[in-house]
């Protein structure tokens with residue numbers, strides 16, 4: 001009986017993590033020390049987490065295959081020099097695959113703190129090199145035309161230098177909304193990654209994959225416990241015009257849930273009771289930040305909604 005039940009426990013939710021800098025203590029908020037990196041990798045090893053390629057996870061979602069609860073995907077944003085000098089050898093030592101999202105302008109203009117095309121080509125033998133925009137803009141502050149121009153330019157240079165077309169894209173600063181997402185999707189990426197806390201299930205949207213940041217103060221064990229909450233967002237869809245968030249409305253697929261926790265940037269966590277799986281909170285709060293997150297949590301199941309100011313209005 002136990003043997004029969006066993007495989008069920010193996011299937012669950014995977015986790016994608018994002019790093020930025022390695023062993024570069026000039027930038028505390030985006031750095032991972034080598035000591036910390038080794039600690040995390042040893043934790044994965046000791047607890048039988050399987051670090052897999054991003055491609056493997058995306059193919060599993062696409063093909064509606066079961067997701068293994070022990071799968072971990074490691075990504076790195078911004079092609080900082082510190083990966084080449086400090087981080088790379090640790091990844092090689094553990095034989096962990098990784099995906100780097102390249103800020104094209106930094107390599108093309110040979111910015112001193114970033115890896116060169118030559119270094120990226122060498123790294124491409126061990127990991128996957130993917131796309132992170134040309135000029136690393138705050139995309140919601142750019143017009144449709146400006147976004148398209150940035151992508152056309154960056155993708156052309158990327159392909160010329162690397163010799164292939166990138167398949168995956170990660171938003172600079174993790175910032176996007178429906179308008180930005182629509183434009184980016186026109187460039188036919190096979191998957192798009194954000195920077196919201198969450199987990200990856202076989203129901204995850206491959207054009208909006210959650211990534212947990214492992215920079216500064218990290219919560220690796222907590223993040224690994226998170227599961228993907230199956231939820232349908234109703235309100236708000238976008239950043240409210242006057243900056244006042246009136247209502248949070250969503251529908252849970254599991255109607256028996258009676259208590260939830262919710263979080264709003266600047267206002268912290270709160271608890272509330274719900275009926276018939278319908279979340280309907282009259283919140284009436286002024287959004288404090290340019291980038292806000294609403295997080296809904298039921299036990300260890302979690303889902304994030306990003307609300308971000310869009311200079312050009314959401315469509």
Ligand SMILES: [Zn+2]
Nearest residue numbers: 077078172173
């Ligand atoms: Zn970035």
